[in-house]
Amino acid sequence: MTNDAAAATEHRAYPGFRWMRRWLFRLDPEVAHDRIVRLLNLVFQLPPLTWLLSIVFARRQPQLKQEYLNLNFPTPIGLAAGFDKNGQLVRGLHALGFGFCEVGTVTLRPQSGNPQPRLWRLAEEGALINNMGFNNDGAAVIAARLAKIKQHPIPIGVNIGKNRDTPLIEAAAEYKEVLKIVYSVGDYFVVNVSSPNTPQLRELQKPNYLRELLGGLVEQGKRLALQQNSPVKPILVKLAPELDEAELKAVVAILREEGVSGVIACNTLKHTQGGTSGRPLLPYTVKMVQRLRQLLGGDFLIIAVGGILSPADVWQLFRAGANLVQVYTGLVYRGPRLPVEIQRFLLNQLRQVDAPTLQEYLSMLR
Numbered sequence: 001m002t003n004d005a006a007a008a009t010e011h012r013a014y015p016g017f018r019w020m021r022r023w024l025f026r027l028d029p030e031v032a033h034d035r036i037v038r039l040l041n042l043v044f045q046l047p048p049l050t051w052l053l054s055i056v057f058a059r060r061q062p063q064l065k066q067e068y069l070n071l072n073f074p075t076p077i078g079l080a081a082g083f084d085k086n087g088q089l090v091r092g093l094h095a096l097g098f099g100f101c102e103v104g105t106v107t108l109r110p111q112s113g114n115p116q117p118r119l120w121r122l123a124e125e126g127a128l129i130n131n132m133g134f135n136n137d138g139a140a141v142i143a144a145r146l147a148k149i150k151q152h153p154i155p156i157g158v159n160i161g162k163n164r165d166t167p168l169i170e171a172a173a174e175y176k177e178v179l180k181i182v183y184s185v186g187d188y189f190v191v192n193v194s195s196p197n198t199p200q201l202r203e204l205q206k207p208n209y210l211r212e213l214l215g216g217l218v219e220q221g222k223r224l225a226l227q228q229n230s231p232v233k234p235i236l237v238k239l240a241p242e243l244d245e246a247e248l249k250a251v252v253a254i255l256r257e258e259g260v261s262g263v264i265a266c267n268t269l270k271h272t273q274g275g276t277s278g279r280p281l282l283p284y285t286v287k288m289v290q291r292l293r294q295l296l297g298g299d300f301l302i303i304a305v306g307g308i309l310s311p312a313d314v315w316q317l318f319r320a321g322a323n324l325v326q327v328y329t330g331l332v333y334r335g336p337r338l339p340v341e342i343q344r345f346l347l348n349q350l351r352q353v354d355a356p357t358l359q360e361y362l363s364m365l366r
């Protein structure tokens with residue numbers, strides 16, 4: 001197969017999703033997304049249908065189960081932030097083979113995001129460009145929605161950010177306020193300082209801002225855990241793919257100093273119209289994960305996201321240093337079977353390298 005042919009295959013829908021993708025791709029991308037979220041939300045409210053989905057999609061594969069930060073991940077594939085911005089899908093995502101999900105980005109006050117149109121497909125490249133700008137229902141509404149879900153079959157992350165009109169000097173206080181509102185309903189939290197679609201947000205990756213922000217959030221987390229009589233929950237940070245070597249080193253030093261539990265690499269690539277996700281991002285993700293693993297050592301949790309369109313991409317990211325992965329754009333192009341196809345591929349790879357479990361294999365690599 002030529003490289004072009006291989007790339008085209010990687011962007012193609014899995015059987016069973018082809019007709020649906022054809023229909024969805026005739027719609028405006030944001031309309032298509034909203035319809036899918038509404039449909040899944042409906043399905044997940046009907047336990048027999050969710051159960052049926054789990055029969056088709058989610059076979060338990062004990063070899064792929066992992067434990068990090070006292071959380072159990074039944075599969076290593078998570079739903080990336082931005083797909084379920086308002087926490088409407090967490091109830092049923094396990095039935096599609098996801099091992100964890102990340103809600104948000106959640107801001108203190110509800111906001112409608114940037115003007116539409118703000119989402120575009122680049123089908124030939126297996127990419128999307130988005131300029132959503134943290135459209136979400138706001139922390140209080142989302143926390144109330146998540147509080148109704150009594151059992152979490154998979155860990156729920158809450159990704160937090162700041163409102164567009166909040167000045168940078170007030171950002172640290174606002175993130176703390178958001179953390180307070182969502183603390184009881186999440187299993188882990190992600191500090192988003194890397195979306196390109198909120199003006200100046202990425203400035204928060206600079207050492208002075210980042211130290212204050214992360215230090216304050218880690219302290220706030222400890223206080224909240226004490227008040228709520230719960231264990232202290234992990235706080236992770238999500239980074240931009242464009243950080244250079246010096247910036248990455250500075251960030252890594254702060255992660256260690258402030259007691260951050262893990263890192264998510266990476267957010268979308270800055271583009272004139274917003275941020276690019278999907279295939280063009282993969283080389284950046286691989287490089288960043290490799291470098292982070294070298295800088296952070298073997299034990300630090302690294303979640304890789306960006307450009308996963310095929311199961312082989314996941315294996316490549318594991319070998320580069322990731323512990324877990326997340327997908328977004330790959331689902332748009334390939335469909336809901338992607339997590340299951342990834343699981344099947346991983347089981348096969350584990351057999352080939354003669355490793356009993358994924359966690360053992362990954363710890364052997366480090």
Ligand SMILES: Cc1cc2nc3c(=O)[nH]c(=O)nc-3n(C[C@H](O)[C@H](O)[C@H](O)COP(=O)(O)O)c2cc1C
Pocket residue numbers: 080081082083085104105119128130132134159192195238266267268277278279281305306307308326327328329330
């Ligand atoms: C439409 C859209 C909205 C997104 N919204 C968010 C968001 O609110 N917060 C965030 O941290 N990342 C957001 N992302 C970034 C994804 O979580 C992910 O980091 C990025 O898309 C790369 O992964 P992918 O190539 O698998 O899509 C968004 C991505 C897309 C395509």
